[in-house]
Amino acid sequence: MGPTGLSRIRPAGHTRDMPRRTDFSALINGHTEVIEMINSGEAGVPALNQLLRVAQQALGAAGMAFVEFAPTGGRVIAATGTVEWALGQFLPADDPDAVCLLSGPRVHQLDTGRLTGRLGTKLAESARSQMVVSRAEIDGHTMGSLHALYPADEDRPCPDHQCVIAYVASCIAHLYGDQCGLPVHVDGPIVAALADGLAVVDREARVRLWNPAAAQITGHTVTDVVSQPVPFPLPTPGQALDHRLPDGRWLRVTSGELPGPGTLRVVTFRDITDQQQSITDHDLFVAVTSHELRTPVTVIKGYADTLTDHWEALSDADRQLAAQKIGQRANELARLVDRLLSSSTAEAGSGGAPPAPYDLGDALRAAVTDLPAELRRRITLTAPVGLPRALGHRASLATVLTELCTNAGKYSPPASPIRITAGTDGQTVSIRVTDQGIGIRPEHVERAFDQYWQGDSDDRHRFPGAGLGLFLVRRIVEQQNGQVSLRPKAGGGTVAEVRLPRG
DSSP, X not given: OOHHHHTTOOOTTOXXXXXXXXXXXXXXXXXXXXXXXXXXXOOHHHHXXXXXXXXXXXXXXXXXXXXXXEXXXXXXXXXXXXXXXXXXXXXXXXXXXXXXXXXXXXEEEEEGGGOOSHHHHHHHHHOOXXXXXXXXXXXXXXXXXXXXXXXXXXXXXXXXXXXXXXXXXXXXXXXXXXXXXXXXXXXXXXXHHHHSEEEEEOTTOBEEEEOHHHHHHHSOOHHXXXXXXXXXXXXXXXXXXXXXXXXXXXXXXXXXEOSSSSOOEEXXXXXXXXXXXXXXXXXXXXXXXXXXXXXXXXXXXXXXXXXXXXXXXXXXXXXXXXXXXXXXXXXXXXXXXXXXXXXTSTTTTSTTXXXXXXXXXXXXXXXXXXXXXXXXXXXXXXXXXXXXXXXXXXXXXXXXXXXXXXXXXXXXXXXOOEEEEEEEOSSEEEEEEEOXXXXXXXXXTTGGGSTTOOSSTTHHHHSOXXXXXXXXXXXXXHTTTOEEEEEEOTTSOEEEEEEEEBO
């Protein structure tokens, strides 16, 4: 006797209109077989079909079907019993039956006579039925809907049928979550429902459907938007549009016309704020770095051309000045190239060598000697005798000091002093670079270490730079288990402090 026949067996004393009972023993035994199938690697549609057969027998249903939903609509991917004919049937998103199945309570019972779309028409051709429906959802995102059908002239399903069908639908959702053979279609719900916002809109761009991801991405709940204009511009069908929300986030919106009659459109969208920020940062980096490279190259070329074309007419002092300017600008160019290369390497200048103890005072004096002359003249270095040795990479200290001193010089008056002080607190050794410049706002002391960042919107015009110096300093210092910080100095200016482990 097949599962369909079970739906017509009534226990003794049972009368019509009494609720039918669930065979929980058959459900548990059959579910165990399904789990064994999955554990043996046979998941996807075979496991789904077996689960529907088990549920049909346990519930005494005439037939079971599962509809997988994608942005363009639903398709029956598993069916048993009296509804096996429905396998492969497509249900467009604008079909009234699809709207009915995707709205209302997650689990509900209805008369198939209420269905007026493709599914309802087909069911009416066979026989009027009662149907218990449960959506299969993951975190509120609909994967599909499970249907159990009962002849209308027989016993009505009892309340525990809805509980069992809801449970089976949850098991199916779990199969989708594991993505073992499901979804069946490449444009299935896992891709669109879990990651992308999904909406169906009418000819007036009013929302008909709004999935949970749409609410999460935009902050607009279903109640806010249903029957209201979609809260962002729509691109031409088949096109994509990047739109900035009032809160500064970016959406990439795509739309397409739904198949079949009507003028409904399916709209998908996702948050691309991080992508937009990456593009902005890249464009800014290219623009600023191009400027930074062009400036010294232009000066070097200008003075070189002057020496080449007017050597005999120039005095010795003029020749010496030109050579000096070429040397200064060449040093700037070399530092910029070194900074760019260092910021893109994982070891940030350490060369992968293990940390080693070194004389901090001696290393600072050597690093100051290598600074540009106009900057070196402004510097006062204080390094006490007997200063403990630092543990790290001595070669990288020159880069750290160059960046901090260059930064101090750029943001302070040309003739103002820059003080470098070395010290210890017993646990670490420290280096402080203090200037008398414009200072730093307290809210910027951390952001200043971000890649490509500069304080005010006009800083790039007043104090041009690629925004890599402090980013590189922090990267070097932290790779040596040290710390670097900035703070405003009382009376004006900034204090940059580096702390390194003692050797």
